[in-house]
Amino acid sequence: MATLEIINVTKRFGRKVIAADNVSLEVHDKEFLVLLGPSGCGKTTTLRMVAGLEEVTDGNILIDGVDVTDLPPRKRNISMVFQNYAIWPHMTVYENISYALKLKRMEKSEIDRIVHEVAVMTKIEELLERLPAQLSGGQQQRVAVARAIAVSPKVFLMDEPLSNLDAKLRVSTRTELKAIHASAKATTVFVTHDQAEAMSIADRIVIMRHGKIIQIGTPEEVYDKGANIFVADFIGTPPTNFFDVELQRNGKGLHLVNSYFDLRLLPENEARLKGYNKDQLTLGVRPENIILVKKPKSILDTTALVVEPQGSHQVIAFRLGERIIKIVAPALPKMEMGETIHLDFKQESLRFFDPESTLAIGD
Amino acid sequence: MNRKVNKKIIKAAKDTVFYLFLTTLIAGMLLPVYFIVSLSFLSTREAYRYPLPLIPALKTDFELTYGENGYMLSVWDRTDKEYQTVLDTNEVEKMEVYIKSRLGTKITQEEIQAEIARLENSDQESIFFTKPRSLLYNYDTFFKVTRDAVPALIRSIEIAALTILISLSIGGLAGYAFARYIFKGKDALRFSVLFVRMFPGVAIALPMVFILARANLYDEPLGLSLIYSVGAIGLTIWITASIFMGIPESLEEAARVFGASKFKAFMRITLPLALPGLAASAMYTFLGAWNETVAAIILTQFKPTFSVVVYQTLLGAQGQINLAAAGGIAMALPALIFTFFLRRYINQMWGGVTV
Numbered sequence: 001m002a003t004l005e006i007i008n009v010t011k012r013f014g015r016k017v018i019a020a021d022n023v024s025l026e027v028h029d030k031e032f033l034v035l036l037g038p039s040g041c042g043k044t045t046t047l048r049m050v051a052g053l054e055e056v057t058d059g060n061i062l063i064d065g066v067d068v069t070d071l072p073p074r075k076r077n078i079s080m081v082f083q084n085y086a087i088w089p090h091m092t093v094y095e096n097i098s099y100a101l102k103l104k105r106m107e108k109s110e111i112d113r114i115v116h117e118v119a120v121m122t123k124i125e126e127l128l129e130r131l132p133a134q135l136s137g138g139q140q141q142r143v144a145v146a147r148a149i150a151v152s153p154k155v156f157l158m159d160e161p162l163s164n165l166d167a168k169l170r171v172s173t174r175t176e177l178k179a180i181h182a183s184a185k186a187t188t189v190f191v192t193h194d195q196a197e198a199m200s201i202a203d204r205i206v207i208m209r210h211g212k213i214i215q216i217g218t219p220e221e222v223y224d225k226g227a228n229i230f231v232a233d234f235i236g237t238p239p240t241n242f243f244d245v246e247l248q249r250n251g252k253g254l255h256l257v258n259s260y261f262d263l264r265l266l267p268e269n270e271a272r273l274k275g276y277n278k279d280q281l282t283l284g285v286r287p288e289n290i291i292l293v294k295k296p297k298s299i300l301d302t303t304a305l306v307v308e309p310q311g312s313h314q315v316i317a318f319r320l321g322e323r324i325i326k327i328v329a330p331a332l333p334k335m336e337m338g339e340t341i342h343l344d345f346k347q348e349s350l351r352f353f354d355p356e357s358t359l360a361i362g363d
Numbered sequence: 364m365n366r367k368v369n370k371k372i373i374k375a376a377k378d379t380v381f382y383l384f385l386t387t388l389i390a391g392m393l394l395p396v397y398f399i400v401s402l403s404f405l406s407t408r409e410a411y412r413y414p415l416p417l418i419p420a421l422k423t424d425f426e427l428t429y430g431e432n433g434y435m436l437s438v439w440d441r442t443d444k445e446y447q448t449v450l451d452t453n454e455v456e457k458m459e460v461y462i463k464s465r466l467g468t469k470i471t472q473e474e475i476q477a478e479i480a481r482l483e484n485s486d487q488e489s490i491f492f493t494k495p496r497s498l499l500y501n502y503d504t505f506f507k508v509t510r511d512a513v514p515a516l517i518r519s520i521e522i523a524a525l526t527i528l529i530s531l532s533i534g535g536l537a538g539y540a541f542a543r544y545i546f547k548g549k550d551a552l553r554f555s556v557l558f559v560r561m562f563p564g565v566a567i568a569l570p571m572v573f574i575l576a577r578a579n580l581y582d583e584p585l586g587l588s589l590i591y592s593v594g595a596i597g598l599t600i601w602i603t604a605s606i607f608m609g610i611p612e613s614l615e616e617a618a619r620v621f622g623a624s625k626f627k628a629f630m631r632i633t634l635p636l637a638l639p640g641l642a643a644s645a646m647y648t649f650l651g652a653w654n655e656t657v658a659a660i661i662l663t664q665f666k667p668t669f670s671v672v673v674y675q676t677l678l679g680a681q682g683q684i685n686l687a688a689a690g691g692i693a694m695a696l697p698a699l700i701f702t703f704f705l706r707r708y709i710n711q712m713w714g715g716v717t718v
Binding site: 051052053072073074078079080082083084086087088089090099100103104147151 | 611613614616617618619620621622623624625632635636
């Protein structure tokens with residue numbers, strides 16, 4: 001397998017639209033890298049440039065150290081799973097999988113062996129003689145994956161391959177995809193807008209927005225240490241809760257204050273904010289880091305607006321000024337709508353952001 | 364109880380009206396076709412009878428008696444239900460010609476002489492005999508008698524094929540461009556290709572005579588097919604563009620990723636999938652070029668197309684409606700055969716197979 005390097009790549013459509021803006025990243029050998037971002041962030045364009053389906057305006061793409069920027073797709077030694085699968089409807093499953101191998105002028109017996117091998121791997125042995133129209137969406141997706149594995153590419157590209165599946169199938173398929181990746185050991189770039197999918201499948205996640213890379217990191221890193229407000233908001237369900245607070249220093253220490261609560265920071269958090277000179281701060285707290293406590297210990301008392309039982313846990317929403325805040329609490333004790341709740345923040349996982357630049361502070 | 368009966372009556376009435384309507388509609392479409400097919404098999408004598416016989420006869424009944432000038436030949440008339448005298452002569456050759464050409468019946472001079480001998484040898488006033496009809500007599504005559512019918516047929520096929528070739532290669536490529544590429548003035552251009560079709564053929568035919576004459580293409584099949592292509596290209600662009608739009612670009616991209624060049628991806632993936640649409644537009648083009656008469660009359664002189672020949676038969680001095688009918692059927696037949704071969708693809712386009 002191989003490494004993939006994207007060096008200062010820019011893509012412009014016409015004069016005004018910049019789909020990818022000076023994107024640089026490196027995919028390690030056998031790594032499963034996920035490009036994550038909202039629609040229109042440039043993740044698919046970046047993938048298509050790697051595939052050679054989109055011309056690069058500026059910059060270079062290297063596969064295994066070889067510059068492939070100007071090579072046509074067929075000479076890049078890549079394979080791709082498309083969002084709509086792009087299975088050729090006039091060919092049987094077998095023909096779909098073997099097409100690329102035939103173009104490589106492989107021996108018939110060799111082609112046969114490979115097709116059956118990948119068919120077993122993707123559990124479509126029984127479907128080889130069928131036409132795509134006779135397959136379900138999930139089966140078509142498997143064929144697309146089988147076709148992509150069969151060519152044993154250096155880099156394996158996937159453009160939202162799960163987004164056309166229904167919710168349940170999506171979850172089970174992503175587990176299988178990960179298993180296939182583990183056995184095929186292919187360097188993989190996977191594009192998705194679904195952060196849960198990205199979290200569950202990726203070795204590393206690249207978060208993009210407006211054509212730029214915002215953060216690159218492991219799922220834990222982007223979840224716990226989001227580089228800015230956008231990442232903290234984008235990753236996690238329910239997303240991070242944000243509070244606009246004022247920094248107040250009195251004799252004893254540093255307080256985060258707004259009209260609803262007055263939070264006295266622990267010394268280690270105080271240390272994190274040492275270099276920060278502004279008065280205003282955006283505090284980010286993950287839903288599971290706002291905890292239910294008994295009355296005297298609470299810093300915030302409010303009433304539950306909505307309670308969503310989830311079986312293993314419950315999501316409690318309440319209103320704080322304009323904002324709806326959501327917290328994740330254990331399933332028991334069961335809360336009721338309108339019930340008074342007493343809350344505290346877990347100090348060790350607070351996130352601080354500069355409200356002007358939206359960047360994280362004190363990491 | 365009453366209400367139930369009422370409902371039943373209303374339903375029966377509704378059904379009756381519906382089927383009456385349907386039957387009328389189908390009859391309205393099929394009767395003219397039946398009429399012309401039946402007419403093309405009638406003899407010249409019967410073709411001008413009123414009311415017209417509905418079914419062509421398979422044989423002709425004759426009565427032979429003695430007449431003033433020799434022998435009197437009578438024929439059974441299916442409309443009036445009686446024998447009607449048609450000839451009074453002693454010339455066997457005249458009898459033969461009449462029986463063949465006016466009655467479309469197979470007979471030889473020897474057979475006529477044999478019947479005359481039978482009459483003489485018998486002691487009866489008259490004898491009766493029956494001869495088989497030659498059903499294809501009109502078709503035979505049309506191609507024999509009508510000036511240029513066979514070369515015109517070949518010419519028409521040639522023109523239709525050329526028109527398909529020109530309009531499918533230019534229109535198909537343009538359709539692909541409309542479907543796949545974004546360029547300035549695309550919408551205006553797409554509309555303007557139909558603009559060409561808004562002019563009646565006659566209106567542009569006369570200027571075309573001058574243009575074609577200058578290009579040495581007047582009265583040439585290529586010239587005519589160029590004129591037909593002008594309109595056909597527009598329609599081909601519209602049909603093929605929508606077909607290519609229906610084929611996801613990602614299918615081609617997948618082929619390119621998996622080892623094909625751009626051209627090969629088009630040939631191996633997009634083209635086979637577009638075949639139904641291409642076949643449909645080829646059929647439209649064929650029918651248009653095949654049936655077109657007005658421009659062909661103006662733009663040909665010594666090399667008419669088949670439609671012009673049929674038209675002339677209908678109008679000309681030898682004008683016989685049964686001959687014109689035979690010509691019309693002969694003209695419809697290639698179009699039918701062509702459509703028959705393309706039906707698999709055209710059915711696909713109407714939802715038989717999803718792309």
